[in-house]
Amino acid sequence: MAIDTIPRGAYLLRLWDTELVATSASAYPTETSYKDVRTEIHNEATNRGCQIWWIERVPGDEENDGFPDKQKYTITHCGSERGLVKNGQKASVNRLHGRPEEHWNFISEFPQFPLYRTYSIKADSSSSRLTVPTSSAAVGVTLEEARSPRPLQIWELIPPTPSIPTGWxxxxxxxxxxxxxxxxxxxxxxxxxxxxxxxxxxxxxxxxxxxxxxxxxxxxxxxxxxxxxxxxxxxxxxxxxxxxxxxxxxxxxxxxxxxxxxxxxxxxxxxxxxxxxxxxxxxxxxxxxxxxxxxxxxxxxxxxxxxxxxxxxxxxxxxxxxxxxxxxxxxxxxxxxxxxxxxxxxxxxx
Incomplete structure (x- = not known):
């Protein structure tokens, strides 16, 4: 049985210790163009579909069960039902076709804080990682080599907020x-x-x-x-x-x-x-x-x-x-x- 570093499910990709999350625009089923990935303020109440991503292991990747940093995942944007892809130096979403640029590795960060799911997200087909150029909202997510220090390359996976109780x-x-x-x-x-x-x-x-x-x-x-x-x-x-x-x-x-x-x-x-x-x-x-x-x-x-x-x-x-x-x-x-x-x-x- 495969041992997945990231349990299959829905997550928000939040830049570590900020209110910024990765998002993309919705798309019509017939569209074939790439859609940019950008950051915006975490706000599930109005942008839930655009801010939530589905992460799951690539089928047939059992050879990497014992190597968490090499396990391959797809990251699907729930609002458009399109996958996160490496598009040159940009992160975009497009239809998934099983190509290498659709596969991602999650490199564990801050292991001293096991409560938080913190990772740098690396393109499996290269050494570049998901990066935000600045800590401002509404900027495009890019792919760059590992930095030092690199707080703008560390992402936290957080589950979507469940229903809020309406009583005491x-x-x-x-x-x-x-x-x-x-x-x-x-x-x-x-x-x-x-x-x-x-x-x-x-x-x-x-x-x-x-x-x-x-x-x-x-x-x-x-x-x-x-x-x-x-x-x-x-x-x-x-x-x-x-x-x-x-x-x-x-x-x-x-x-x-x-x-x-x-x-x-x-x-x-x-x-x-x-x-x-x-x-x-x-x-x-x-x-x-x-x-x-x-x-x-x-x-x-x-x-x-x-x-x-x-x-x-x-x-x-x-x-x-x-x-x-x-x-x-x-x-x-x-x-x-x-x-x-x-x-x-x-x-x-x-």
């Missing part, structure tokens, strides 16, 4: 099962360890303190095409306090993540609005996700500190870290568990 949910850390909670408007959110009594909560509101809802954060009109659209970014609202989860910015610490609450005298400052907006990214669909803050580009994580003398967990708290951060020990994968029943939520707009 619980958010648990995938590694520790600690539950995210918020009890008091003047204090930061906290974590309730698995099978441990919540010492912050001793009344009938305990359940509500651990319940959250996803609310669309950006509702706008795209003037380019004159239609309404939404981005794949959300507010995370606590049921008990009404607070919106936010990353204050600055150094990580116990009070770095907060919840901003609407009161009769205070609302979110305009300059702080993006700190309350989170990009939802599936890690293991459909229930294990990562949340990345729009303003700081950091991910929500559980931080675990240890008692050096007793070698025991001393504290668990929620904070935000750069994706490449490894110290202190942390976990940025979260399990999203919808509650039973169908509970409607109030739409919040900024």
């Amino acid at each position: 949910i619980r958010i648990r850390n995938a590694a520790t099962e600690a539950t995210l909670a918020h009890k008091f408007t003047h204090l930061p959110p906290y974590l309730v360890p698995e099978n441990v009594l919540d010492t912050y909560c001793s009344d009938g509101n305990c359940d509500k303190a651990t319940e959250w809802a996803f609310v669309h954060a950006l509702l706008q009109v795209y003037s380019r095409c004159g239609e309404n659209g939404t981005s794949n970014r959300y507010l995370m609202k606590n049921r008990l306090t009404g607070g919106l989860l936010a990353d204050r910015g600055g150094e990580a610490g116990l009070t770095q993540v907060c919840c901003w609450s609407k009161t009769s005298t205070e609302w979110i400052e305009a300059s702080f609005a993006n700190n309350c907006i989170w990009e939802v990214q599936p890690i293991t669909p459909p229930h294990i996700w990562e949340f990345r803050n729009k303003a700081t580009r950091r991910v929500l994580a559980e931080i675990i500190t240890h008692d050096q003398n007793q070698n025991q967990n001393q504290n668990q708290y929620v904070s935000c870290l750069d994706r490449s951060e490894q110290n202190p020990p942390s976990s940025s994968s979260w399990r999203v568990d919808p509650l039973d029943g169908h509970i409607l939520i109030n739409v919040v707009s900024l």
